[in-house]
Amino acid sequence: MHVATFRQQLAKEPAIAAEGSGVQKTALAVKLQAENLNFYYGKFQALHGISLSIVTYKITAFIGPSGCGKSTFLRTMNRMNETVRNTRVEGKLLLDGQDLREMDVTFVRRRVGMVFQKSNPFPKTIFDNVAYGLRVNGVRSRPVIEAAVERSLRRAALWDEVKDKLRKPASALSGGQQQRLCIARALAVEPEVLLLDEPCSALDPIATLKIEELLFQIKDITTIVIVTHNMQQAARLADYTGFFLMGKLIEFDDTRKIFQNPSKKETEDYVTGRFG
Amino acid sequence: MDLRVSRRRKIVNVVMLSLSGVCTALVMGVLFFILGYLFWHGAKSLNWNFLTQVPKPSGQTGGGVANAIAGSAKVLLLATCIGVPIGFLAGVYLAEYSGKTFAFTIRYVVDLLNGVPSIVIGIVAYALVVRPMGHYSALAGGVALGIMMIPIAVRTTEEFLRSVPNSMREGAMALGATRARTIFTVVAPAAISGLISGMMLNLARVAGETAPLLFTALGNMFWSRGWLQPIATLPVTIYNYAIAPEEDLHQQAWAAGFVLLFLVLGINVTARMIIARGSASARR
Ligand SMILES: Nc1ncnc2c1ncn2[C@@H]1O[C@H](COP(=O)(O)OP(=O)(O)O)[C@@H](O)[C@H]1O
Ligand SMILES: [Mg+2]
Secondary structure (H helix, E strand, C coil): CCHHHHHHHHHHCHHHHHHCCCHHHHHHCEEEEEEEEEEEECCEEEEEEEEEEEECCCEEEEECCCCCCHHHHHHHHCCHHHHCCCEEEEEEEEECCEEHHHCCHHHHHHHEEEECCCCCCCCCEHHHHHHHHHHHCCCCCHHHHHHHHHHHHHHCCCHHHHCCCCCCEHHHCCHHHHHHHHHHHHHCCCCCEEEEECCCCCCCHHHHHHHHHHHHHHCCCCEEEEECCCHHHHHHHCCEEEEEECCEEEEEEEHHHHHHCCCCHHHHHHHCCCCC | CCHHHHHHHHHHHHHHHHHHHHHHHHHHHHHHHHHHHHHHHHCCCCCHHHHHCCECCCCCCCECCHHHHHHHHHHHHHHHHHHHHHHHHHHHHHHHHCCHHHHHHHHHHHHHHHCCCHHHHHHHHHHHHHHHHCCCCHHHHHHHHHHHHHHHHHHHHHHHHHCCCHHHHHHHHCCCCCHHHHHHHHHHHHCHHHHHHHHHHHHHHHHCCCHHHHCCCCCCCCCCCCCCCCCCCHHHHHHHHHHCCCHHHHHHHHHHHHHHHHHHHHHHHHHHHHHHHHHHHHHC
16 A cells, blocks of 8 residues: 555545645645655665655554564654664655755754653753753753753653652652653653654553553644554554564554554454464 | 592692682782881871971981972872873773774774883973973973873773763764763763773872883972972882982881872772762662
């Protein structure tokens, strides 16, 4: 299918139609677009001709067995993979219609934030963790930073738990809190897109639920792309779901369609648990 | 089963065990023996005056090594200011930027530099600083010891930066930090206790160097003003007193040795405490 059908579907999408009375707004509805994207680790090709569109202010999930290239694809979208030696990208990646690979890389990463599988708070205070991205991007004003830190911590549903210990080291927080801190840290620079790579895989169900709730909350300020190995999570959270297999995007569609009536045999096998 | 063989095995076992036990005790004892021996011989000279006065003119007894203690501190400060930044930045390059083969080459060269005899480094500092200036100086001594600090500073930096998990770097870069900014604001702070204590051990290691100071810092019977005059240091003072004919100076050499050892041990213990505290807080 899938690009073509998906695009048709986009056109039918009521939310977007309502949003986009003008041409420009309709164009903005696609936040990120990959066209025929190949990715290589040295000689090994990890992604084969990926084409898809990520819709603004929607949650997009990627599922698939481990090693199928979900993280790799996610990491091409903020050019994180450039930090790995000997890698190569082919094809197009557009952010708001502009070639992402020709932008300044720090600018791309400010606009496209990322939360990692294993929470990675810096060995700094809670406050300084959240403020880091602002300072890196040149914000100096103390009141501005303080306001942004509070706002981000609130959005990450962490404010009430940490408001009295902002000067404590981040390492003193629990695993779930640390992951929410990392989300707050990413939100502080107000990214247009937030990429999350299996953000709950190390967390217990309650901590996972908290994160899912907060993702729902921030959905209207940022476009979310989440990789998950947990199919229920994708079904619960995502508006669109993509199924990866061995470096290929097998199917990308409405989440309901993927889980209830997939058009590909491989997708069906995977979502019904007959696979890996 | 052959009983004789098994008995011989048992005897060999017991002999080896007690031998390595004795050697272990010996190793542990050496430090305390040295400390005690220095104290025993230097005790008569070890008093407040010894730490606060400058040497008496030759022929008179008494006097102290205050100028040498201060001189050592000055030369070591200079050495740190030269060796640590150069070694640290090279270590940053080695750990964070260089490719595999180039890193191998750098490491190899740094290890060779570490193996250069200290007297040779002294000659180099003599040629680089003393000859052009026309006289001995604290600066020349600092340059000599600073060069000696570089290799360990490089390797320490590399080791501790590499021990910082890559997820820290990715976390910072994902927020739009440049590579350099990531290193200086996240990676190095994450490794700070290791870096500081590594540099302190490095300092302690060169604090007792004598040979490169003999023809760079030279020595001085009096207080030395500024950085460009010959300056007394503890190791060179010990050397000079030990080869002097006066019995009083021999005693003072022992006492100065005790002071030097005490200072070096103090730096060592502090550095180890910093490491221990750093890794305890990292585990938390
Ligand atoms: N840094 C790397 N170097 C070489 N190969 C890699 C690297 N990272 C991932 N790969 C390979 O790329 C493929 C896709 O990996 P990844 O994107 O991490 O999969 P997923 O996130 O879906 O589990 C795997 O075969 C993996 O072994
Ligand atoms: Mg992955």
